Amino acid sequence: MKFKILVALVFVNLMQAQKFYFPKTAATDSVILDKQIPELALKVITEYQSPKNKPKYTLTFLDNLFRLQLAAKDYKNSIVSITDYRKEYADHNMAGNKHLAHEIYSMAKLVEKDEKIPFPDALQRAFTTRYESLPETLTAKVGPTLDIDSDVKDHKKTLKASLDKQKDKDSIDYASALALCKNYVNYKTYSSIKPQIMQLFKVKEQEKFIIETQILTLKKGTKLTITIVRKKENTSPLPVILTNNIYAGEFVDAGMGKRAAVYNYVGAVVNTRGKRDSNDPNNPFEDEAQDLYEVIDWVSKQPWSNGKVGMIGGSYLGFSQWAAAKKLHPALKTIVPQVSVGIGIDYPSQNNVFKGYMLQWIHYVTNNKLTDEASFNNDTKWDSINTAWYKSGRSFRALDSLSGKPNKIFQRWLDHPGYDKYWQNMVPYKKDFAKINIPVLTTTGYYDADQIGALYYYKEHRKYNKNPNHYLVIGPYDHAAAQSYGYNYVYVYGYGNLLIDPVARISIDKLAFSWFDYILKDGKKPELLKDKVNFQIMNSNTWKHVPTLDKMHTSSLKFYLQDRKNDSSVFEKPGTEQFTKQTVDFKDRNPKYLYHRVSKQDSIYVTNSVYFESEILDKDIIVSGNLSGVFNVSINKKDFDPKTSLYQVQPDGKIFLLSTHLTRASYAKNNSKRHLLKPGKKEQIPIKNSFFMSKKIEKGSKLVLLVGVNKNKNWQVNYGTGKNVSDETVKDAGEPLEIKWYNDSYVEIPVYKD
Known part of the structure; x- marks a missing residue:
């Protein structure tokens, strides 16, 4: 034991001793700083590549490495590292604009040195070379890519903060040195290339595209800014791909328009009320159902339009398409809602x-x-x-x-707080879906924060329309990947960056415009769309294709809330009624952070939760679909917010989050009407609208189920009085919440088998 402590102390001392010379004058003198940074970066690179400091994830390693190489003025190798980053980031060339500004800066510095010309001339040559080497589909992203995260003032402020830490010090520790080098590079890069590079970009843009921005006045006087983008070479009328964008900006709007134009469509991007040149009130979500009918009518009648309109976009932009479909314009021929916000369903509240x-x-x-x-x-x-x-x-x-x-x-x-007419008026509701007979392609992901919303529209469309022409693609994607180009990695809570299966590494962007070609230009149906529901089984490198969501699984396992005493199985209904008691004190705002050790490799955060663990699985299974089931509970209050998490404990002992569920008990049966619980009475709470997942679970794994109460700083706190939860305070907490989780409660886990 003493030996272990001694080793630990030696390690700590070594880490503390890991410092580099860095004169205090560099913190206040930019000339000295410019001289010292390359020397410091070379020292940091040596330490950075050592096993003790090298980051776990390749993307993180390469992201830091190219910045350190830039700081060290090793421009040639920084370009190599950026290229390696892109290859790691995505298999297809749609990742070709990642870190474009840093790459062009490095190229310009090499040209400046090799040809001994002024930096502005070198920058122009580097930009032209790189821009013209990009695939045409990527040129649509150049403007936003160069402009995003490039506010020179912000980078200067961040750099100053790093330098302020070094005042009156002649040495710098490893972590601070790494951060300083990165902050220096970001400021140096953008301060050196802006605004010249944006001017160069505009010239290139004008060579190929016609970009027009104007004010569109609707019948009641509402004014909206609309941006139209066309390729100069396309002189005949074309179908229009419309996007409704609340995230307004010159380069963003033009980029969205070019996204369609490079695929030989007319791109039209209309901003919501109150954005850019509109002086109307900005009330998010409230006006799209009214405004977009008139916008579609206008674009369909312009000389550059052939009368056919499609819509695309993700998140809020996905919601907008469903808003437009509430009152369907004849010219709207198809929509491609991606990771769509389910307004009132999963945002601004999730299951109320x-x-x-x-x-x-x-x-x-x-x-x-x-x-x-x-x-x-x-x-x-x-x-x-x-x-x-x-x-x-x-x-x-x-x-x-x-x-x-x-x-x-x-x-x-x-x-x-309930799904009332306020929310219902914003998008199709019930029988409204029966009138939506245009083709629809929905994309979402297992790690998409708006998956519940995206699938809500899909399920409601199928429920009220007898034969909807609606296709769904769902795979191991997060909110960004399922609406853009797709990546090689996805971040999984409790696991880290996960390299997804090769077959899942697709360009969602290419899929979307292949769909538009299919619907609007009589093209070939995208190969991936073999049936109405197309889902990727993680850890199997396969896609599956089924007609409906409920066909994503062929059977199920009921996981009962019971301890495994006497080697009993959680997958078998208990013979006698028992319960697990849980107490949550809402007055306690400084709870201990509790973890349950599941293996030598990992542990699960269990604060405000009760832990249940299955036996070791004796065969592979495929969990596919979303959790359902029933909680049988009694509480001493009128309401609470139950939360559920399902984990896999892999054979190597590492945990993997499979699905989560959060709801308000009083709205669990009907999200429009509240039904308070009766204190002390055993009641049923259905599990609905949990997150979908499809993954092969290896033999030798265990499943872990956490059930508990939502109580943290990122969500409302439900004190259980029965009042509007938004009005409750800690004074309403009263006695601690006591829950009896009865062992006939179960979470139904969907299982797929060929």
Whole structure:
């Protein structure tokens, strides 16, 4: 034991001793800083590549490495590392614009040195060379790629913060040196190339595209900004691909339009009310169903349009397509809603539980006529706001006041805790879906935060329309990948970056425009769409194709909430009624963070949860679909927010999150009408709208089920009084919540077998 402690102390001392010379004058003198950074970067690179410091994930390693090489003025190798990053990031060439600004800067520095010409001339040559080497489909992304994260003031501020830490110090530790080199490179790159590179880009853009931005005035006087993008070579009328964009910006809107134009369509991007040149009130989600009918009518009648309109876009832009379909215009021939927000379904509340993130997002899209990137990306600010609210015990309604800016939209949303007419009026509702007879292609992912919303529209369309021409593609994608180009990796909570199966590494962008060719130009149906539901089974390298969502599984396992005493199986219904008791004190705002060790390799966070573990599986199974089932519970209050997580403990002992579910018990049976629980009475809470997953689970694995209560700073806290949860405070907490989880409760796990 003493030996282990001694070794640990030696290791800590070595880490603390890992410092580099860095004169304090470099923190205040830019000339000295420019001289010292390359020398520092070379030392950091040596340490960075050593086994003790090398990051676990290849993408992280390469991302840091190319920046260190840039700092060291090793421009040739920085370009190699950027190229390697792209190959690792995505199999297909759609990743070709990642880190484009840093690559062009490195190319320009090489040209400047080799040909001994001024940097502006070298930059022009480097940009032209790189731009003209890009696949045409990628040129649509160049503007946003070069402009995003490139605010020179922000990079200067970040660099200054790193240098301020070095004042009056003549040495710098390894972690600080790595951060300083990266911050220096980001500032140096963007301050050196902007605004020249954006001017060069505009010249290239104008050579190939006609981009027109104008004000569109609707019948009642509403004014919207619309951007039209066409290839100069396309002189005949074409189908129009329309996007409704709340994330307004010159390069963003033009990029979305070019996304369609490079595939030989007319790209039309209309901004929502209050964005860019519109002075109308900006009330997110409320006006699309009304405005888009007139927008579609206008674009369909323009001389560059052949009268056929399709729509595309993800998240809010996916929601917009369903809003447009509520009152279907004859010219709208197809929609491709990607990772669609299910307004009132999964955002701003998930299964009737409001998210703190909603306020951060409202500020993002309403603080100005574009987007407030500085506020939105300030995670430290929003984490401190959420933490302050949580610790204060104030009502959820007070969150906007605590942020320093009361917000009418935030308050209005909280006035509608159920799925009432306010939300129903924004998108098709029930029988409205029966009238949607145009072809639809929905894409989402197992790790898409809006998967519940995307699948809500799919299920409702199938429910109310007898024979919808609606295709679904779902695979191991997150919110970004399922609406853009697709990546090789997906981040899995509790696991890290997961390399997805080769067959799943597809370009969603290419799939979408192949669909448009199929519907709008009488082309060939995309090969992937062999049936209405197309899903990828993770860890099997296969796609499966079935007619309906419920065919994603062929059987199921009922996982009962019981301890495995006497080697009993959690997959068998218990013979006698028992319960597991759980107590949650809502007054306690400083809970201990509890973990359950599942193996030598891993542990699961179990605060506010009860833990159940299965026996070791004696054969491979494929979990495919979403969790269902019933919780039989009794509580001492009128309401609570149950949460559920299903994990795989792999044969190597590492955990893998399979699915989650969160709901408000009082809305679990009917999301439109609240039914409070009776204290002390055993009641049933159905499990609906959990996250879909399809994955092969290896023999030798175990399944772990956590059930518990949602209680954290990122969501509403339900104190169980029966009042509007948004109005409850810690004063309403009363006695701790006591839950009896009866052992005839079960979570039904869907299983697929060929």
